[in-house]
Amino acid sequence: GENVEQHPSTLSVQEGDSAVIKCTYSDSASNYFPWYKQELGKRPQLIIDIRSNVGEKKDQRIAVTLNKTAKHFSLHITETQPEDSAVYFCAAKDFGNEKLTFGTGTRLTIIP
Amino acid sequence: DAGITQSPRHKVTETGTPVTLRCHQTENHRYMYWYRQDPGHGLRLIHYSYGVKDTDKGEVSDGYSVSRSKTEDFLLTLESATSSQTSVYFCAISESQAGGPSFGPGTRLLVL
Numbered sequence: 001g002e003n004v005e006q007h008p009s010t011l012s013v014q015e016g017d018s019a020v021i022k023c024t025y026s027d028s029a030s031n032y033f034p035w036y037k038q039e040l041g042k043r044p045q046l047i048i049d050i051r052s053n054v055g056e057k058k059d060q061r062i063a064v065t066l067n068k069t070a071k072h073f074s075l076h077i078t079e080t081q082p083e084d085s086a087v088y089f090c091a092a093k094d095f096g097n098e099k100l101t102f103g104t105g106t107r108l109t110i111i112p
Numbered sequence: 113d114a115g116i117t118q119s120p121r122h123k124v125t126e127t128g129t130p131v132t133l134r135c136h137q138t139e140n141h142r143y144m145y146w147y148r149q150d151p152g153h154g155l156r157l158i159h160y161s162y163g164v165k166d167t168d169k170g171e172v173s174d175g176y177s178v179s180r181s182k183t184e185d186f187l188l189t190l191e192s193a194t195s196s197q198t199s200v201y202f203c204a205i206s207e208s209q210a211g212g213p214s215f216g217p218g219t220r221l222l223v224l
Contacts, residue, residue: 001171006154030141034212043202043215044155089154095210098143098162103156 002027003094006103013080014111021106023090024072030092033066033073034100038087048075051095077108085110115139116216117211118203122167124222131190133219143206144186145213146178148199150174161186167216193223 003026013019025033031052036044050057050064057064060106061080066073073092077084090103115138125131135144146158147170157170159178167178175197177189190197200220204213 032210034213036212036215043217044211048212049212091155091212098145098160098168098209099157100212101171102156104152104154 001109002030002092002099003100004090004103006090006106007015009104010107010109012109012111015082017080017081017083019077019108021075021078021088021090021108022072023074023092023103024070025092025101026071027092027094028068028071029094031095031112032093034066034091035062035075036089036090036091038105044089069071080110082110082112084108089093116203116205116214118201118216118219121217124224125193125217126224127194128192131193131221131223133201133203133221134189135186135188137186137205139205139207139214140183141205141207142182142183143209143213145206146186146188147202147204147215148172148197149202149218150196150199157187158201159207176222193221195219195223197221198223200223 006023034049037047038044063076087105093100117136119134145160147155156172161167161180179187202218203216206213
């Protein structure tokens with residue numbers, strides 16, 4: 001089955017700086033890669049996703065890049081703000097498969 | 113947030129007792145999932161459903177069973193709860209296999 005590794009497990013950045021979280025996956029059949037944000041005590045929420053026919057996708061201050069050859073994808077947050085503090089999870093699956101495999105999460109702390 | 117509710121939201125039970133968690137959706141989505149969230153493990157799939165009476169196992173299904181008799185309801189049962197099943201349980205729903213699921217508010221379960 002799919003295995004997703006996520007790094008780093010914790011990340012602290014100064015407000016206004018950029019943050020990058022990286023994930024690798026094992027199954028070359030995976031073609032859908034979502035990112036979830038989970039604030040303390042809340043449910044995970046989908047913030048951005050990318051499909052394998054696209055190398056990069058942006059939505060305001062967040063972007064995701066995908067390298068299918070190397071089997072890794074990354075989340076980039078620019079101009080970080082205090083409300084970006086949360087745990088972020090990457091995930092991967094094959095479109096035709098119901099089973100979404102998650103990474104173990106990155107706790108991002110924005111230092112004011 | 114998507115129309116997903118979970119009940120109960122918090123439960124304390126004793127080892128060996130049966131426990132049933134309920135997920136209810138108002139979105140008429142075909143796919144429903146049960147995940148558990150534990151520190152250091154991210155979100156792990158327990159069971160999922162792809163239609164009424166159609167269910168399948170996820171990666172951590174031992175000790176759990178599910179039922180889906182109506183589109184809107186997906187039940188997770190711990191036949192004989194163990195301390196290792198202490199966790200936060202999230203239900204999730206998805207309209208299709210093509211995207212990431214939306215999560216419910218979670219149920220915090222403590223097995224003493």
